[in-house]
Amino acid sequence: MTRIALRGGRVWTGAGTEVADIVVADGSVVAVGPAAAAGSGTDDLDASGCLVLPGFVDLHVHLRVPGGEDAEDVWTGSAAAAAGGFCDIVAIGNTQPPYDTASVVRTVRAEAEAAGLVRVHPAGCVTRGRNGKDLAELHELHRAGCRVFTDDGTPVADAAIMRRALEYVKGFDGVVADHCEERSLTDGAQMHEGRVSGRLGLQGWPAAAEEIIVARDIVLAEHTGSRVHLQHLSTAGSVEMVRQAKARGVRVTAEVTPHHLTLTDDLVEGFDPVFKVNPPIRGEEHVLAVRTGLADGTIDAVATDHAPHTAEVKEEWTDAACGMLGLETAASLVWNLVADGTITLDRMVHAMCTNPARIASLPVRDAITPGVTADLCVFDPEATWEVDAVGLRSKATNSPYAGMTLTGRVRHTLLDGRPTLRDGEIAAPVPPVGGSRAW
């Protein structure tokens, strides 16, 4: 039996880190401690200088499967997740066909299991065909494994549908995750509404369009007593409303993307569609507000909203599709917030591991102690790397960080005790010749 020893890392203890070796066997951590005490392995992985953290959980990944395989497929998306230190990803169902029936959900899960690089949890659609009108068979989807329900890509625009969805999933502790956008205010919108949009002549996407739905969803969650999860919060007003709602006990959780934590709307000035995303990257005051929200716990989770797109739909700003890659750069970007003192390491672990697991009703992994499942991310906080969009594992290249030098990089990822990323290389069988969907 393979025993893997992770040597010399700073291991997350649930409250901080301490230098220790870890021995993993049979999918679990079997020993944590000084080298001698931990014992030996048949396979050593160097973790010196690295943080050893619970494997990351991403609540928001557009895997593009089925129907969007020109931009991403199960294998490339899973590889990107493994390279980013993720062990679990929630896949969003704005696919073709969408995740509105159990059979689609089971197929996606099965394909992901065959790839074997990350556990993929399809999020069920709230409405059939994401039509915004008719509830999907939510319990059937729940039986197929869905715990999160969302029409993301689009909001649940109709308040009555949102109310019924919240009520209906309450019985099996599902959560409705909403893409907050009042579309009557965003028809034709191209970028964040502000002085930059005014100067560039691009139609603005007001913060109010998000905040109106954030307010509505909070009110409905309060009214129904159900859990609501607000996706990719991007405005100061949204953060403040969530803060107040939590203070009065509303069952609301929220996520923020790495790009809304790091990018501002002046980047649009070059008209490179790689920066086009929904919700849009916003002004500095909003970036500071979501950072504060993440730091004080108002925002529970960092979720990537990983959205691969082919170059053909990213040619020119106005026609371009919204979305950017996120899986492989997320850990570095969030680590930089730790390094500059914006958030603590504790917040990082909670935002990237425990909170998203809790929101998605997945097993929560916190302290790395003997007996826990060996889902581990070994992160080198000193490594610097230049983001090469073509070199990323994603099939698409639409990373807004292309050409930038980032600090901190995932060195190894272990999934159920098995390396999926080893010294920065994907540690899994390459899919058979003939295409990555041929297994």
Added chain:
Amino acid sequence: MSDRSLLSIDDLDVAGIREIVELSDAFEEVLRRPIPKVPALRGRTVANVFFEDSTRTRLSFEIAAKRLSADTVNFTASGSSLSKGESLFDTIRTLHAMGVDAFVVRHRAPGAARRVDGWVDTPVINAGDGAHEHPTQALLDLVTVHRRRGDVEGLRCVMVGDIEHSRVARSTIGAFTMMGMHVSVAAPATLLPTGIDDWPVDVVEDLDTALEKADVVYMLRMQKERIARDPVLPSLREYVARYGLTAERARRLPPEVVLMHPGPMNRGVEIAPEATEHPGAAIEEQVRNGVTVRMAVLYLALGGMP
């Protein structure tokens, strides 16, 4: 990318604008010759790539190129290029491969010309990119004021109408203020861009007060279709009453005022038919100056040895 591209009025400084104004004067003399054509760009090919209908602008560039002895080719496709399965990138690279020396690009999307500039090493001239910029319009506007009034510094311009959706406003305000003119904008708040406070302009509510002190009155086109899509105005009638250059308002303007419009005019909306008869009306001069300005821009982009 080419350092000879003209994508935004901000690509030019005061000296650069002066150079174009002076060259434009020299080309005005050329246009008065019995043979109004010079061999300056003989052997060069200019591609007019128009993804949005604009016959006037295309013809103006085409005539300008021909007066310089350049060859021209035209590519015209309206609507969304993607929806028609036409890739902007492929179109540009294809023309580039055929040996085009400069691209004149018109597109309904802001930033399209800048994207094109990133894909080729030949000069790219922005002939209007959505509501973003239209730098040659700004230059022809400046030349028009200059030819009417001499030194433009200190002149007061009132620009009236849909600033928010106007590429003309964004470029012309830039050119006018760079050359020392004062610009006021008069429009309902629904037609002012976000962040107008940061622009080098005064915002005025009352058109009649603003007109009293104006040396230049610039009426922008009011797109009737816009109101149907977005309730920016209760009615055209109310707009005309508040912001139209009615016959009555035109009568109060002194003869030395310079009255401008980028065309095509909605007569009876932003400008009354009678107002176009005002001695200050320079609308046709703008069109003529468009040719000489575009000659100047093309000459600077393509002149000299290849």
Added chain:
Amino acid sequence: MAEQFAPKAEVLDADEIRRATTRIAHEVLERNKGADGLVLVGIHTRGVPLARRIATSIRDVEGIEPPVGSVDIAFYRDDIGTKPRAPTGPTEIPVGIDGATVVVVDDVLYTGRSVRAAMDAICDFGRPTAIQLAVLVDRGHRELPIRADYVGKNLPTARDEVVKVRVLEVDGADGVDIGTRPHAPGSAPDREAATP
């Protein structure tokens, strides 16, 4: 582009220039049997004042001053270097030139390319009966089959030498200097009428 110029010797002084332009005026009248139908066209920059002087001399002799025009050849050049060149002065042809005899006036005749360009420009204004060429200095080294009808001074030069004409109206004094250009590697080939 400021060309560096190190004068070596003055080859014509103010008086000699005056005598040369006066003589050219006489030769023009003699050749054309009077001033009827003559139009003088100077090439910018220094050809223009020289044309005016010749016209004045003609008036002094003949009592009729022929019309004087100017031509700028920026848009006609074939030797313009990599950057487009702005005109140095207005092109003004004051009268119709159909059937006229146009005398093109320039300061220095060198490769002949400026004169070729000027003739192209003039022909865009009409169809003269004849075009003749008057230059203050002919320094040789022609690259086109062009010769001057009237020459102030023939001046044998080497290619790396520079001939620089100064005129009162432009430079504040009259004179013609010959000199050398400090070697500038990779510089454009010499043009006629080196203008600083």
